[in-house]
Each structure stands twice: as structure tokens, then as C-alpha cells.
Amino acid sequence: MAPVNAIHPVPVIELKNVSKTFGEVRAISGVDFKVNPGEIVGLLGDNGAGKSTMVKAIMGFHQPDPGGEVYFKGRKIHDWSVARARGLGIETVYQERALCEKQPIWRNMFMGRELRNSYGLLDVAGMRAEASRLMSEHMGFTSAAVHPDNMVATMSGGEKQGVAITRALYFDAELVVLDEPTMGLSLSETKKTLEFISNIKKVGRSAVFIDHNIFHVYPVVDRLYVLDRGKIAGVYSKDEITMDELIERLYRVARSGKLEE
């Protein structure tokens, strides 16, 4: 699925002049950010640069301070919330921390968006069956060994991440936000996760990939935002900058707060 208009595509999501203040602390300040259809956008920044706040603004957890605007496919959204964002097709993959470990897999997969039958009651059988299907089709569990009633606490880190990623995809996300998805994963699990991010682009969906590991981010993204002390310090198309130049500039920004001399 190519962008409708390759020169001026309507972004899937656009933040205009978004700030977020917590008491006295301004975590992000006047941020302009957009993701075009079929684009993978990287978000780099040191610890404390405001990456987490950005993620939470994108997926509806934080309401922007007055003056900031959020657009979804060109439409201004006023009542920005997690439920609203998920309703529009924005799904977030967190590190394993966003799973409820004492709950069965099916409850985790449908967390916050439980299936219901025509009486308004939970369709538990349906959720079990779907979880079982997703696990065997997408997570590589053989169907005979799969059980959606297994407690998440009994799974390994990679398996948990599989649950989190599968959860984001089940709902046909327009935009997948990945918050440090490779953290704590083994080498082979990391490779699979990066392959999966490339797949998002192949089927014409968009993604935001947040990490502080440039070696993971650079190869899979189309564009890169560098965040420093709550502000966008720079935006690069991948064809404008090599990985070495980018590393050079990241060191500079960390020291001086400026990307260029």
C-alpha cells in the first residue's frame, strides 16, 4: 500500500507544538512530530530526553498541554485518550512490563479491548480461541502445545514480548508504537523483533520505533527524530545521513545540546 500522495501524504499521526508539563518539570516542549503512511519513524534520545513522554503523548496516555494539537489522518482530535487512540488503530508494544503476569494469556491479549457477545457479556470462549490461533500462527507455538489459559508469569522474556507484539497486531493497527521493544531480549529474539518491525512496513502500516540503541533503530527506519532535553534536536531522512555521522551528532548533542557546530 503506497502513500496516497507520495509528495504530500496525509500523516497517520501528527503532533503540532505539543508540550507536556508535570508540575514544575516540562518533559517535552513544543514538539512537532509526524508519521506518514507506510513509514517507520525512529525516535532516538538519551535517558531523560523525553522519549517516554513522547510515546505516551502519541498513544493517548498524556493529554498535551494547552496549545498542543494532535491530528489523526488530518483530523484534529480533541479528546485524546488511550481508549480513543486504540479505537483509531494506534497500538503500543511495551516492554514486558505492560503485561499482567498473574493473568492468562487470553486476558492479556485482549486487555482493555475485551470481546463481547450479543448479550454484552465477555466472549471468553472466543477470546481463548483467538489467542490460541494467534499464538500458533504468529508466535510459532505449535497448536498442540498452546494453551491460552497459561499464566504469563510462567513464560520467558521473549515469549512475553511475543504476547505483547501479537496483542498490538491483532487489532489491525494503523500505527504500531514500539517502546524499546528489544530491551532485555536475547540476540535471536532481538533479530526476530527487528524483522517484525520491517514487516510492518511491507504491509503498508506505519510504526514508531523508540530506543536508545542506534544500532537497532538505524537499519529499520525511514526517518529519524533526535530528542534532547524535551525538544526535537533534529529530523533526518535515512538517505541524508550515515550511521557514523548520526553517532557523531548524537555524541555532540549529548555534550552541547546542539546537533551541528
Add this chain to the structure above:
Amino acid sequence: MVSTKNVNAPAGNRVSAPSAMRRYGSQLGIIGVGLAMWLVFIAAAPAVFTDIDIYLAFAQTSPQFGIIALALTFVVITGEIDLSFPSIMALGTAIFAITTSQFGLPWYVGLVGAFATGAVCGLFNGFLVAKLNIPSLVITIGTSFLFRGAELVLMNGTGVPLTAEEYPEMHAIFREPLYGFPIQSFWMLILGIIAWTLLNRTRFGSHVFLVGDNPTSARLMGVNVVSVKMRAFTLVGLFAVFSGLMTSIYGYYFWPTTGEGFLLNTIASVFLGGTSVFGGTGSMVGTFVATYIIGAINAGVVSAGISAFYTQLVFGLVIVVSVVLQTIIERRVRGQSITGR
């Protein structure tokens, strides 16, 4: 759908179906404890425990605290506790007594007033705990005094007779047997089925588990943690008033001290039923069965001809042994050591 073929496939596909023991362990455990205790009682006092009367007796009294335990199970699963329900029982029933006896309004107006009071008290608890983020253990001790104090002031410390002549409808609803079956246990069953359905077959129930397990995750996935907790506390308020009315009608009299002595029985029913004090796990079936176990100990020890001084000892033994076993079983299931370290 994005293809994620084999993303994060586990090595060797070692996930297998959980055993029945793992899925229903705590429920099976509590039912086992119940059966074992029953056999002990039968062996100790066959004459008493093969007669229907003893069962009728505790089928009337156990639901008085068991009904609140059903609602309290939700609050405990969210990782909170409510210690103020005995006072809500009294305050709600006091409102009923005042509207009907003092103002002479019909019984159904009194019922509406009583349940509205319970809902407001529960909502207030929920607001303080969830919205203002105050530890429930502390704040519900405070609101307990508040509600009890309000009730004592309203009633001026005096009671109100609730006779069958003056309140025939209330006695039909809360006291008179239904075709020979104790109506208290009929209500326990109905409310138990409603509570089970709420917990296991609604979004609210699912969110109760998620909020108690990991509130941060739940919030990140769009679950309204504050609203879930407030609804759980409101449920306790409503069920507490139901129990307050039922208990008072059972005794033909509203005592200003209504609810005293209910605290530990109710909480014990929830924990004995396998609901974890850490939040995130719990069972409505467990609470239901545990209610009758605790009720049976009360009625059983005395009927078996054992001195009533032994009631609390047996009580303590059953609760301590059951909870210790449950915790150890749960840790074994999760592959932890027996001490959980």
C-alpha cells in the same frame, strides 16, 4: 493483518496446557477443606450432623456476612481492602428504619434510601482510595468511624423494632423461608451467581483482575483504574446494606450496633476462598464455599457438643492451615520456592 510469522518463537515450544490443579487449584482446595471438615463434624456428632436442622440453621446465618464477602472479593482482587462495611450495614439500615418508622414512608421508599446510602458510602470510599490514592487499609478505618458515628447520631443510639406485623413485605423478602428453603441462602445463591457473572463474564470483572495485577499496565492499555476501583467499593456498599437489612429483619430489630462482629468473618471468607491479599487473583466460587465453611464452624462446634470456647480455636486452625497451603501451592505452580524467595 501484519505477518509476524514466528516472531519470538520459543525454543522447543515448551508451553503446555495448564493442569486442572493449576487452573482450579484454589477452588478444589477450599472444597476439599469443606468436605474434610464436614466429615469430621459427622464423625464427632453424627446425631447432629445427619439431621437437617443444623444445615437450616447455618443456611440462615452464614449469608448474613457471606453476601458482603461476595462483593468484598472484587475489592480484594483490585488489591485493596474495605474495613468500613460493618458501619455501612448499620448506616444503610438506619436510613431504612428512619424513613419507615419515623417518617412513616412505605417500605420500598426505605429500601431505595438504604441502598442509595450504601452506594454513596461505597462511592466515597472508592473516591478516597482510587481518586485521591490513599491506602484503603487506613482510610476505610477512618470512614468506618465516620459512617458508624453518623448512624449513632441519627439514631440517637436507640434501636427500632422491625416486626412482621409492621413490615410484612420485608419479612417476605428477607426472612420467611421460600418453600421451606432458607431465603437467606436463596439470596446468597442469586447474588453469588450475579457476582460470579460480573467477575468472570464482564469487562468490569476482567478489569478488576487487571487493575489488581498491574495497575500501570492496565492504565497503559486504556483501563480506567479509578473507575474500576470506585465501582468495586460501591458494590461493597450496596451488598453491605442488603446484608444489614437481612440481618436486622432476621432479628426483628434494628440495633445501632448492627454489623459489629461481622468484620473478621467476612474478610476471612474472602481470604479462605483463595483470593490473594496481593491482588490480581481470586475466586467467587471460593468465597461462596468459604462462607459456609466459616458458618459451619460457628454452628458446628457448638452443636457437636464441643465447648463454645473451642470455636475460635477451630476457626483459627482452619484459616491458618488453609491460607498457608494455598500460598504454598500457588508458589509451587509458579515455580518459586516454598518461602517465595
